[in-house]
Amino acid sequence: MRRIGTFTFLILGLFAQAPAFASGPGTTAASFLKIPVGARETALGGALTAAADNSGAVYYNPAGLGLLARPEFSFSYNKYVEGVSQQWLAAAYPYGPGAFGFGLNYLNAGSFDSYDNSNNRTGSVSAYDLAAYLSYGGRIEPGYAAVRSILYGASVKYISEKLDTEKAAGYGLDLGFIVIPRVKNLKFGLGFDNPASSRIKFIDEGAKLPFKVKTGIAYAVAPDSPVSSVLFLFDLIFPGDGARYAALGIENLLYRTFSLRAGYSSFGDLSNGMNFGLGVNLAAYTGADLGIDYSFGSSYDFGNIQKLGITYKFGNPARGIKPAAAAPAELAATLPEPEPGVSVSSAAAPAKPAAEQPLKESGSSFKTLLGMLGNEDPEIVRDGINFLAALNDPRATDPLIALLYSENIDIKLAALSGLARQGDERAQKAVEGRLRDIEPRMRMLAAEVLGGRGGESAGKALEGALRNESDDKVKSAIIKALQKLNRW
Missing domain, CATH: 2.40.160.60 (Outer membrane protein transport protein (OMPP1/FadL/TodX))
Incomplete structure (x- = not known):
């Protein structure tokens, strides 16, 4: 042996x-x-x-x-x-x-x-x-x-x-x-x-x-x-x-x-x-x-x-987006006015359903906006996010979710603000998921967005996040959101 x-x-x-x-x-x-x-x-x-x-x-x-x-x-x-x-x-x-x-x-x-x-x-x-x-x-x-x-x-x-x-x-x-x-x-x-x-x-x-x-x-x-x-x-x-x-x-x-x-x-x-x-x-x-x-x-x-x-x-994939030039001026003129630096308060509530707010872009225009998200200039990416969010097009949800995995915190914050204006369940789950983000600012913004959106799912997500949160500033944001939902 x-x-x-x-x-x-x-x-x-x-x-x-x-x-x-x-x-x-x-x-x-x-x-x-x-x-x-x-x-x-x-x-x-x-x-x-x-x-x-x-x-x-x-x-x-x-x-x-x-x-x-x-x-x-x-x-x-x-x-x-x-x-x-x-x-x-x-x-x-x-x-x-x-x-x-x-x-x-x-x-x-x-x-x-x-x-x-x-x-x-x-x-x-x-x-x-x-x-x-x-x-x-x-x-x-x-x-x-x-x-x-x-x-x-x-x-x-x-x-x-x-x-x-x-x-x-x-x-x-x-x-x-x-x-x-x-x-x-x-x-x-x-x-x-x-x-x-x-x-x-x-x-x-x-x-x-x-x-x-x-x-x-x-x-x-x-x-x-x-x-x-x-x-x-x-x-x-x-x-x-x-x-x-x-x-x-x-x-x-x-x-x-x-x-x-x-x-x-x-x-x-x-x-x-x-x-x-x-x-x-x-x-x-x-x-x-x-x-x-x-x-x-x-x-x-x-x-x-x-x-x-x-x-x-599992979950929504961070899809690869091919780079493209910024949206031309004539395209921008046909789109809803973007909101550079969307405030948390205005972003917290989802926009009206797409059926009540007709889309203003053609298929090629939408693809051009997606191209903006792949630009190397973060400012152009943020502009693209604002344009897409203003459209309230359900097709924008997946590209915005993909940008949540960017290593650029400003792009992540802009994408989260954009998702706050999407009314579908995927956007809701994506925002709830940001309560676990490594960046405290992302967790704070996610808490405020959920406080504005409301709902049983948002309340449970906030309560769970509060139990596991160690950052005092983030805790404060979560508590404020729970107070809005009458759960604190």
Whole structure:
């Protein structure tokens, strides 16, 4: 049986690209956890400590769950040598000022020959490794001059390993933080893997999960551009059971739909370190916020390694909008007068139904207004929002909802004001969702809008937001809104 255990840990050590772990059983616990998960994340070299902003944050940095605005689900699959595969499943659900997350990491080592201590073949055995994560990430706005937001999170993981009839199990804890300074488009990340863990005993030896410190930085260039934006990532990792190493990645998002990725990690010497990947978001084509990701890398021992992943975000998708010139003067003359800097009070109540207020634009005019939303000039975008909101056209709801996910706070505020004038249920739900926005000003505006709109749904959303709100100014805005609804 000793030969089986040694062989298994050797295999897992090779997969983890860490030769130090291949020396024998007990050298480290749960080596499979060192294999990166997710196709997009792998293509970026695993450098996600400061940029984990989706359900994959469960694994890379649970603090990133505090950035989620909508529920989402992701799954990835990768196959190594024949019979050995890894599956990663993750889901996240926003709640209060953060989000809960769940992850499942499963490595199936397949079947292989077993030998006794005299090198006699005794048959074949199978093996698998599994880790289940339960996470929460939230945020606070400390009000510091240099810091806009601090995200925090934790993941509790249960680990189970099986080799033939032998089993091992244990627990671990991961902690993470992300700091968003007032410097635009910059983030800093800090993670601690396994500051607390149980001893995992496998066969006749055991070990604790290795402690690891992760630091990271992420910087985005032109994240609001409808044509091309670039994300730069860099991580420096300090494992407690090996030498420090670096990871970096770059992602180019084109037309808010196509992604080109490359990454590098200096972890171990069995891999050439480079990974590449592609991604496509099908929201603009299917109406569903469905993303497909692919990564490609190679190792000196196992050849090419490929991963395929899918991500689905529930709710209204942030659709890609192609850029276009601002609306010409003759078009603007045919539209209702926009309200630059729409006040909260006037925006709070929805406009008259479209049936009572005939539309003044043709189909081509409406498309031109959509083009304004994709302009690189934020002022033109805000003008487009005001024009669309004044039309009270139900077709404007989805584009306005999409702009709620802009990284430009002024555009987000304008879009929220525009949605306040839309009378449909989708707009109502979108405004209620902004009570969980990372920006206090968005939460304050959402509260005032809901106070003006009224209704049972608005009242329940405000009461729930008040229970979870930590910012005093936002609390005050929510209370005022509840007073308008006679619920305070």
